[in-house]
Amino acid sequence: MPAATRPEIDATLALRRRGLTLALLTITYFFSYMDRQILAILLELIKADLKLDDTQLGLLSGLAFALFYAVLGIPVARLADRTSRRDIIAVSLAIWSAMTAACGLAQNFVQLLLARIGVGIGEAGSSPPSHSIIADLYPPEKRAGAMAIYSLGVVLGAGVGTFIGGTVAHAYGWRAAMLAIGLPGVALAIIVRMFVVEPKRGLSDVQRVEDQQPVPSLGQGFASLWRNAAAVHLVMGVTITSLVGYATTGWGPSYMQRSLGLSLLDVSLYVAPIGTLLGAASAVFGGRLADRLAARHGIHVQSWVVMGMKALAVPLVVAFILVDDPLLAIACYWASLLFANSYLGPSFALIQGLAPLRLRALWAAITLLVINLLGLGLGPMLVGIVSDALRPSMGADSLRYALLAVYALTPLALFHYWRAGVLLKRAG
Template sequence: MQAKTASPGYRALVLAMLLLVYTFNFLDRQILGILAQPIKLDLGLSDTQLGALGGIAFALLYSTLGIPLALLADRTSRSWVITASLTVWSGFTALCGLATGFWQFFLFRLGVGVGEAGGVAPSYAIIADYFPPQSRARALAIYSLGIPVGLAGGALLGGYIAQNINWRVAFIAVGLAGVVIAPIFRLVVREPKRETAADGVSAPARVPLSAVFPILAAKPSFWLMSFAAGFSSMCGYGLAFWIPSVLIRHFGFDLITTSQYVGSLLLIGGTLGVFGGGWLADRMGPRDRGNYAKLPAVAWLITVPLFGAALWSTSPMLAWFFFLIPNGLNILWLGPVTTAVQNLVPPHMRATASASFLFINNLIGLGAGSWVMGAMSDAMTARYGDNALRYATMLALGFYLIAALLMLLAVKPLRRDWVEV
């Protein structure tokens, strides 16, 4: 299948299937966050242990296997790698519903991470092959809608199933649904021929990491954007995991109310933020490549006071409005930054370049975010009781400020490092 000759309708279908898979990627992550309180009570876990399940248990192999699986995708078939990954992570998600203790749950979450490691970077590369540069940021932003849609779906489905049946059935149902979708994805999404990718650039069949990483390592913008995204994700993933528990402890919500409250915020705010980031990047990026870094920095600076006001509020309705805007701004970076990373290397190295970026981003963000907030909560519980978790999340907002500073420092280097294709 030659990507550059694919019809607009088929390109849209490919993007829709990738979006569906990415939605399950985040649905499987968020379901643990919405079910944290019933799991904590059932298995007798601490906030630190819950944070570890949401963070390092998932991120350890998710981050480290991302690069070798991306290399495999660049050398073989990206669509096959995504199909196998979806099957593996969905299977382990279902197994989480059978866990009887912390370490068994930890091992199953490791398995979820193994599967999800092979999903994102190959998807970025397929999108870059099918969509031309002038519409690539919007296509990547549409793909990234899987984050808010998946997070919202995880909150709503997980909360509803757990409230009406139990938390174990929620994991099993969501996991089995992903297993069913995997073969359908493979039948629909055809692998584009590398030598006739959308950019018209010939690509060798094998791309060793030794050929890709030196190109990235020599570019300051890669390091600055990767660590900026990592610190942002550290707070973003941590908040996504812990906000449901904050609402239950602070406002006394039941599970259904919490899932509806969180789901509406993620779906409305997150969708507008992700798509808005891609639209702005496609409009502003061609004028100045530095705008791909500048846009996220400004968004994170606005995010901090709004999240702080929401967490400090004593009114659920007022808190909802304060939460809404930063739920979009905190992930506005996805379209601009993923597009920028794609353009730091030649086309045939994109999956590996994306995986290198995701390794840093996820090891910091996913690995540490929820665990750090949970550990801070446990440390402050003796003094602040049920408010300890809320104070821990407020302190963690400082990571957004670090992210904004690093991204502003990336503006000038990005202009020099950009590869025009």
């Protein structure tokens, strides 16, 4: 698209308003994750109302959403590399918010499945263009911190969604909770369209991208990422981490209710708010620590920061899953969140820093394609399948051991982050 027809604004104004833009993109991501994860706190109510098994719940929580979300992210990213990223985000926000509300109208599994697919279709247009805008507004030395702020949408969305969804569902039912979570996003879409800036591509990089340069093809985009070994290891690390994280987040509230004896309100009013604050602190601290250590020792350290923080969380998560005492289990869960949510900002900042300027949205979409097909798509569904398979022998504890089985993949993620750091150090 010719530069004259792009809705880009003056560089000075774009940089002056980058804080507002980052805030609005973070709020949009917050709504995205809230709408995506609202199902977690409602699973037990939906299971009883629609007479579903754990495999069906896992499909609703994971693959039904992830397949369309991930696959459609690629063409959306190609569009974002050519035209207004701001407009794509606003339209997508309106779509997924409306479809979340539509989930509350579903009368059976198929209808709820179709509505969840609609949420996935809408959310496909959010993260790739957002990553691209943030990378253009913040230079490499500040990018991990900015991405960490953006990643707060994950932590806050899951926590606030659990709080609002659980309390509304307790009083009015799970359908009302879906409506309460979904409808406000339509109004937010208008605000995003009005106030998010569309910066010049490559604005904050020493090298500037020229408008007349052709956008590389889709195949060139995939090939360029595949040729970068550090990027491949980063994608694998964040994918396995996300698989484990989506499995734990998606089934955590159900596990707390089934195996620890907590009520819906206990999870919503007490566990979720504290967990949200701790997870948010982890995300911000992880990004800032990665930026500070990278400035002192080199950009490769960011990958090792993620590895170290995730390693510290391992024994705490295992204790949360295996301990029978509810208070001790929840304490371990809260403590794990101080470390577990530190990976998103540095991971995506490193990938965006390695990406060619005209391929940032596409590299983000490729990363999200892998993350969501394997992570979000398989994580919750694997837990559901294993839980159903173990139920005849394990009874009510089948979910506990299904979560533990999936969490056992974590050491693979640690290896990939270590290897990415090694390769980045050699290159840098």
